[in-house]
Amino acid sequence: MSKKKTRVKLNLTRRDFMLIAATAAGSAVTAQFVTTGPLSPFSDLKISQVTGEQTEEHPTGEHHWGMVIDLERCIGCEYCLRACSAVNDVAPDKPWNIVVEDRTETGRKFFFSRPCLHCQHAPCVEVCPVQATYVREDGLVVMDYDRCIGCRYCEVACPYDARKFNWEERDEDNEFIPTWGVPEVERRPRGVVEKCTFCIHRIDAGLRQGLTPGEDRNATPACVNVCPVGARTFGDLKDENSDVSRLIAANPTLRLREELGTNSSVYYIPPEEGILP
């Protein structure tokens, strides 16, 4: 052993040293190039996604679509669930949008509904091995059904149970069609995960026609339009004058499991008796 050690010492000439230094410098430069350069496979990843840091409240794009749900107003009629299931052709027994009964700590009944919360720091997006789900520049968490491999890790990671998997090819009739609406998107194929999209097809088509999502019905999610008591409001969280921003400014609000740092885009106005901590 000691013999070997000596040999190493003797062999480390100036030339070797230069070679090692050059290799180290070269690796450092290459690493820099590969991780942040224009050819880097990582370049389309947001810095916040890689570092896990939360740099800002809003996404980078022009808009940040969000929703305010008033728990005091909700009457638990489930219209949102039905309209959603009809428009997006969701299986009625596996709704994207749930409505349940709940109680405040003082025992008062209220109704709680939950779409996908479109987290800006979404656990489902972080774990997807193929980037089949991602946060868009306007804050929407979307699915690429053509890329999803059906591993269901996003379902496991979502703190809000907002994701559903297509366990079989669906050929059943949807009981909510046409009473509650007609399908505006295709049924998802067997073997992929699906979730609430905030009716992304309406938002995108509406913006192309110069409509304002949240104000013009054709550009607004079905659940918001159908609500008979106006418990749901949709709009641009980045626009200070939007209905959602005004509601958030004027009311106490909470977001679900805020301590997880998911930074979701759905704000709840608690019932009057309060469930705020």
Add this chain to the structure above:
Amino acid sequence: MTTLTAIRNRFSISPGFLAWLAFLAICIVIGLISAYEVLTKGLVVTDMSDQVPWGLWITIDLSSIALGAGAFTLSAIVYLFRLKRFERIARLAILVGLIGYTSALLALVMDIGRPDRFWHPWVYWNVHSVLWEITWCITLYLGVLMVEFAPVIAELPFFDRWPIVRRIAHQTHKAAPALALFGLLISLLHQSSLGATYGIIKARPIWFKPSMPIMFIISAVAVGPAVTMGAAFIIEWVTGKKNMPHDVLRAIARFSGLGLLAYTYIKFWDLAAVTYYGSTPGSSTGFSILNQFTPYGFGFWVGEILIGIVIPVLLFLVPRFNRNPLNLVAGSFLAAIGVLFNRWNVTVSGLIVPLNYSPGVEYQLDPGTYAPTLVEWGVALGVLGYALILFTLAIRFLPIFQGRQSTEVH
């Protein structure tokens, strides 16, 4: 060549061997029928649901990767730490690793909803995903195992006709230390990340802890080599030929015993921190739900601790016990069962505990339920049959112990 002929002559097709092959064939046929069922009807034929989206197959997947960990551990011992007396077991360890990893991939392909898109992680990258990293590491490591195993295949008499193939395959042997180093690095990475898969899920309190990856890697390093050691003894009993000196196998058993003790240490502190010293409402509710609705406590104390740790440690480390090969084989079998129990407990239990995200105090999802269906067991049987038939045929036809490596390694 005389050695190879000798190997072939030593085996004769006995009725017992035929019966064994027939048994394995039945397992594989059942597996194929079940796989057909899954591929045509979809995962609806399983008992997995949106609340418990992972089950038996993921357990098999995790366990077979952990049990294949003998390959990287023993390769590192032989080629990096230069402990020459273990050299003769390296090929067997690599064979067990190959079988473990390919079994895992089989189970995984059945488990994903779109098997036709299994290649997506290689093309569409999400570097932030541990599952992406695991897919890459497992594939790369499977490549390493194949290169490491190539010389064994090349020694088949079939390749007498193409000496060039044999020469190329044997050239790779010179790269053994480099392959062992690369294999060690990516194995340490993905064996741990498999635990991190659960450990990073902040929404689920009984998973969310940094000890997960550590417990996974230590249990794999401890039990993987023991499985290889057990396999060596079984081969000896079946072929009637003493391939490995028993003191080497006993040394591996002692290594595994010590590894299991290290695992126990981490597990003890994990348990103490999570349930006693640093109990949170989330984790204590989770465990009480598990104990109420599932035999979690039994699975943990009997399956993981008694069967998986205490008995194997005694059999591997107490001199009176570890001199008897039967005890060592029993120990490695029980340790492997313990790993299965652990991976099941981690995967299924974490999912049975319901998520709690409502702002109120009343609404609560019901605890998840999961009991594998016949089809799931059928696929599991098929994977087992695949693993055992590969093992049997490799022992029957390949020079696992009689290689030329000992003459060429220097």
